[in-house]
Amino acid sequence: MTRHGFMITRLALTGPTVEAAELRFRAGLNVITGPSDTGKTFAFECIDFMLGASRSPKTIPEADGYDSVCLDIRDRQTNEEISLTRSLKGGSFKLDIGGKKKILGDKYKAENEDTASQFLLKLSNLQNKMIRKNASGQTRAFSFRHMAHLSVISEEEVIKNRSPILSGQYVKATEEKSAYSLLLSGSDDSSIVEVPDPREIKGHFEAKEEVLVGVIASTKSKIEEISIDVDLPTLNKQLGRLEHSIHECEASLNERMESAAPFEEIRHTVWGKLNKIESRLGVLSELQSRFFLLYDQYQSDILRLQAIAESGARLGEMSLDRCPVCGALPEDQDKDHQECQIEPLDVARSCISEISKIKGLISDLELTQDDVKIEIEKLSSSRSQCRDELTRVTQILEDYHSPRISDAINNLKMHQEQKEHLLKAISLYEQLNELEELLEDLQKETTKQKQATKPTFAGLRDHHLEAFAKAVQGRLEAWKFPNLDRVTFDKQNWDIVISGRNRSSHGKGVRAVTHAAFTLSLLRYCLDSDLPHSGVVVIDSPLVVYRQPDAGEEGFSSDVKLAFYYDLSQSYQDAQVIVIENDAPPDDLDTANAVNVIRFTGTNQGRRGFIPVPSQSDKVTSQ
Template identity: 45%
Template sequence: MKFGFALRRLALTGPGKAPAEVTFTRGLNVIAGPSDSGKSFIAQCLDYALGGGAAPKEIPEAEGYSTVVLEIEAYSDGRIYSLERSLRGGEVLCKTDGQSDRVLAAKHQGGKEDTVSQFLLDLSGLGTKKVRTNEQGKTRPLSFRDIARLVIIDEETVIKEDSPILSGQVIHKTVESGVFRLLLTGTDNSSIVAKEDPKVAKGRQAGKVELLEGLLKATRERLAELGEVSTLAEERDRLTRIEASIQTSLIERNAAQASVAPLQTRRSTAWTALKAVESKLAVLSELQTRFDLLEQQYESDLRRLVAIAEAGVRLDQLKEERCPMCGALAEHQHHDHREAHPAPADVSQACKAEAAKTSKLLQDLQTTRAANASEVEQHQTARATRQAEFDAISAELKALMQQHVDVASKKVDDLRARAETCRKVIEHLERVQELEELLDEANKPKKKQKTDVAGAAVSTAQADPFSREVEALLKSWHFPDLDRVSFSENDQDVVISGRARKSHGKGVRAITRAAFNLALLRLCIEDERPFPNFVLIDSPLLVYEEPDADEASFPQDIKRHFWESVKASFTDAQVIIIENRNQVPDVGTLSKVNVIRFTGNDQGRRGFIPEARGDK
């Protein structure tokens, strides 16, 4: 079996308390006993360990117990998991050999992996399924709580008149029918594209109208700022005329520019000649400045050389009396320490020769400088001439430009400004027209459109294979006067021999409710559809225990056929029946069945929870 899991052991533990536990096997399991022996408490503990929101009811026998432990075995790989949850609430601790312990959130959260709901859905093959929540096709992830009510049927639910599919809460009807359809067909609602909620659509439409009105008002205000405005057609015609005038004015401006072209050429030539003279003058002026600096240098050198020559003559005339180094008199001087130096007369002669050469260079420089100064003066005269010629041509050109070209250019600029204003007016008029059309469309009453989303209720045709399974089970139980079992689309429940299931007394409703849930289990097994593949039913044979007035004559042999059929039909899955001890047959009929019998007294096992020491 690819999907689902089997319940192996349920236990209550607490400090200093002997564990209260029951074990289960595949196939049929029976928990039998009198009232107040803890049978229904077992069903509550199972549901709680599997993520149920309500903790088990407080009973005196459970005082001191703190934790529910449920062992389950995955059908896919045989791995055993232990789910532990405090009776005070909180999350679920999941343990298994070879893996780290996991804390699973008790409450389902779509998209979250670490929840007990997602863990159980994955084991059941339903981990990625979605269900529809309303008529518009909105969907949400499936929760194990959506499935739990179809596999754990307590003693109160088993006799209800409502459909086994439905909880009786109108707001959940779409989801509950969608879950049943998913189990019957294997197809969920993931592909449905949700239709917009009418209230949301109405609010969105009102917002759209408000937005369009605001945009229209703002556009009209900007249009008013542009001055007097005609109709859209007139403004377009006006723009056409302005653009034609622009073309004519451009031709006139081009002709005016052509008339001054020769003068512009002359001005350009004069400008080039002026810049050439100025460039040559700048070079000559720079040379003249450098010549002046060189002349100053030569004159400085000459003065220095003359001074050195005169000093040499004077030094040569002096008598040497004492050593300039040590101060010794001549007769005491030793000349081995003296260094060779030229005589002052030689130095004086060398300076005079160098001065003669420098004087010659100075004369040459002065000649060159005079020639350069003359050339500078000539270029200054030429520059003044060129500048006057350029200024005269520029004045003439300016006068012609003002008379012809500038007038034509101004006319073109004015026309272009008018054209731009006209384009803005046209743009705003077109925007106003567009917004008015959108606003008219938004204010029109919307016709109701039929949704393409299929109805939420399970149809008779979709449930036909399921109806045949219910019919087969009831036949195997020898249900009286059985004719045909069908499915009512309105009630979302089976119709047995032409009579609605809910119209029977509570006893018959209980046994037919058992047929409903067991048929769903068998259909999923035969078609290999995703499903937890276990079912627990509390008190399906109530018709024999507390019959209504019209159920007193209900055939007794149905009870025997019920046990034989369930025992033989679900050997590969798991069925747990909780029933009063009077309705459970002897060992022969239930041979090889896991039967847990509570006696309610000291003869055998009293109940689910062991009797405390000292209690009688």
């Protein structure tokens, strides 16, 4: 069996002042895993860029200082180590094979062998192949980018609701189908002879007709999707009646809102009044608390003064044998000391006078407390009245006005949605009429050309498609895909049908998994059939269903995820599969060295991401 293709061994970013960022790969399954913003998608874009994509990887802050990307690959047939280097800004490639260097152009030209596309095609044994580009039989040279979307799948493409074969660009559909046919059958379209004059003119008109028929079919399909089965005049009449109904709904809504407005105004006024009352009651309650404290303080002062007064009176009744100042006996006492002494009775009289003043203050305080109490009672009564009024008005609004307004809004919304639906249908019908008129005019112009024999081209034979469908079915069975019955190939949509349902009609999670099955089965089919292929598949986020399934989409059991990794680790040891996912594969596969796992942690523990974080010393040096 011939060994076709190549294997990626190393991806590196380099720059004159920064440490190289490297990822190393091996044969079989490789998994780049880690949280968001660690450079996984950037690494994917670098691989695609080095396989000939014209668009440079998206600029990220971590890549500052890097100016080139290097992709090391190994020729599977000769085991030669090959290095390709390209500026991150784009342009040509530098090729290095064992020290022999050459410049490869980035633009594919069939007559120029020194291009990156020609070089990769030679490694894949797909050089000098031709594919059909349109219905008239025109052909063009097959480039590596014609097959890139069948082996390098981004996280956006893996969930698209179209065939993995097609890019969605109508003008490229024939080329893309021919490229798939080349890979699946091994036969190109070089034997097709371009239609000569006058058939060339016919082909020109047929190409126009093909576009018109395709657009007309698409328009009819859209009309069927919106479930409209009446003609355009009827739709216009319905639109007129609906606009009149919308006007009535708007008038009804305005009337109901105006009816509710006085009650809303009352509620607003009462609510404001209630807030003021609550605020004043809060102030009065605080004053009342402070008055209680002041009253207690006055009572305490009276008791203290009464005690002093009583003590003074008692002391005044007593005779002193000794001097209260120096303690001397009467015969030895100093007259000056007697003059300095304050009579206890004077102290008692002062205390009684002070008590009288405090009682006056207490009397004033009690009057004030009475006023506050009366005001609190009045405000409390007003508050109760406001609350009752607020409850009454709110009840009226909620029980009567709000339901009526809500019904009017819902009714208006329903009519507006119906109008939008009708406008869409009318637009589609008008577009369909214009297209059919254009098609009719075109058919009149090409009446003579239609009498000539239209060239036919043999497409993929049924046994190729059946064998490929069986390969996909086997892949899904190995992954324990739920409720799997039979897989077939739909020639109309150029996509697989799983258990009687078109693959593209599933939610994005199922589309991602089955897109991966389609792409990996094509690789396995080519290897088993000894057909040319690059031998490499790179898929970003094939297990997206585990993180964010569509609304209403049932998630798969964890068995599917485990079976996915176990199957890839065992079934692609003679090829190379690179999977980029947030979640890591089972630990036992990593432990058994069955998978090359590249873990990004997003932290300082382990490898942070694709691009190393510079140390502080490096930052200082660069500055």
